[in-house]
Amino acid sequence: MSGSFRIQGGHKLKGEITPQGAKNEALQILCAVLLTKEKVTISNIPDIHDVNRLIEILGDFGVKIEKRAPGSYSFQSDDINFEYIHSEEFRKDGAKLRGSVMLLGPMLARFGKASMPTPGGDKIGRRRLDTHFQGLIELGATFSYDEKLAHYSLSCERLKGASMLLEEASVTGTANIVMAAVLAEGTTSIYNAACEPYLQQLCKMLNRMGARIEGIGSNLLTIHGVKELGGTEHTMLPDMVEIGSWIGLAAMTKSELTIKNVCWEELGLIPTTFRKLGISLERRGDDIYIPSQESYAIQKFIDGSILTVSDAPWPGFTPDLLSIVLVVATQAKGTVLVHQKMFESRLFFVDKLIDMGAQIILCDPHRATVVGLDHETPLRGTTMISPDIRAGNAMLIAALSAEGESIIHNIEQIDRGYEDIDGRLRKIGAYIERM
CATH class of the missing domain: 3.65.10.10 (Enolpyruvate transferase domain)
Incomplete structure (x- = not known):
């Protein structure tokens, strides 16, 4: 429009x-619904283009979405259509939305593989994704890039906890790594982690779902991996x-x-x-x-x-x-x-x-x-x-x-x-x- x-x-x-509701929080929180088979209910979601597009992408993935009230939805990812990731449609949709890059961590943690077209978003200069990929590689993922299709792929047998020092305190990068680490085997520590309120919101929500994240609000996060996460309710700032x-x-x-x-x-x-x-x-x-x-x-x-x-x-x-x-x-x-x-x-x-x-x-x-x-x-x-x-x-x-x-x-x-x-x-x- x-x-x-x-x-x-x-x-x-x-x-x-x-x-x-906070746009930058919404993009992280919505990606996290892929981490569990149980129902996650989220309130105060802003009715804006970028957020609605991400909700549509989740729907195309097979997430069951129910609108409960204005700005309030429930999501259930118990029957994911993983083939959608290889479709032409996802290539187009994912490329238009920068926030879609935060689907990588949850996909990798739960399904052992993830791929993503080079994301779009604002024209405000270079915004590198190195922090995201570097962190996921340190957790044990194998990374490949197809230059012709401008497409990233990641895969792993099982993610394993690691200690890492981020090059930059990237908010979306930290979110991606946290979402991958909560289901990894062992303990992960992330130093120079972003500590924005929106990231704190994500960590608190994950803890309510059964994750074990310590150090929320500081730049050193310690994450003890768990086998699975459950459902929860969350209201955005x-x-x-x-x-x-x-x-x-x-x-x-x-x-x-x-x-x-x-x-x-x-x-x-x-x-x-x-x-x-x-x-x-x-x-x-x-x-x-x-x-x-x-x-x-x-x-x-x-x-x-x-x-x-x-x-x-x-x-x-x-x-x-x-x-x-x-x-x-x-x-x-x-x-x-x-x-x-x-x-x-x-x-x-x-x-x-x-x-x-x-x-x-x-x-x-x-x-x-x-x-x-x-x-x-x-x-x-x-x-x-x-x-x-x-x-x-x-x-x-x-x-x-x-x-x-x-x-x-x-x-x-x-x-x-x-x-x-x-x-x-x-x-x-x-x-x-x-x-």
Whole structure:
């Protein structure tokens, strides 16, 4: 469903908005249903393109899927059609979805073989899969790659526990290795493991299914392999990238907003980072309340030097929110350097913001300096094309704060990550229509 959004900017919004379930958690949790023959029920699943596509792939595998309520499904993998993996259909479906790579660990653990077309997803620079394959090979899998078909295959007699040090703290890589190791023989230790809340959620769910994972929330996971796993119920966290986006939206449009049920304990540095940009926000129970602010001033470092906001593996600041920080800074008072360390093409949408009147110097593919306009000259509406999920949402926020009309094309890139975003924004007063 591609199309365009037409947005009339410059209007204040007001009201409450509830974040969707976390996309990045959903992709891991859904792959884990292949690890057991018993029923697994999952709630708060976001109704978005990438997640729905993965659910369809599971259905094609022979997983019995039952929709229980909006956002709630049960899955049972007791009769898997493994031949589907060799079909032309899987080659096409798997290639379109980056998250499908996390099917490898569960397939290998339960069936002793797995294969996968080279996955697609965002165009945000190279995203290597070496960590995934390296980890699975250390557990005893044999790896082969067919260059002509761009197809990976893995097989093993029996996975055996191993000690490994990951080259990078890859979230999906760690998830894949954990899902393989829970059914391996013996003990696996993973050092420099990712420790994102979404990965912690996966480990807690696996433990409820009978896995024995220690060190959850740290960068050293110890996994004692078990023979089999059982069913469970799981509710997903709210999407922290959406929560950060709505904080930015409130500041840019000078709106009073309440973001509902945010799981404060799991937000890490997100509230602090937006406060450094001068945005007032307060905790009310498990909600975030943002008052209407005419102006917000970027803090400086203690020695008076310019603030830098950069991404880092958890518990550092998530790279998915840097594009939002960049947009929010365009209307702040003061200057900030945004340093995107993890992906090399994530900042290339700044030319669109410059067209809208933002003062940004793109230093190189990883760094941009933003000189805030302090709401004195609003951004101007323009026509733009969304290059990836996160930049698309940042453009949407820019357009809602801008004077005049904006058109955003290629909004399939936004729909991939955000559920009914236009409907939810209209409820708080946004002028946005889908064309």
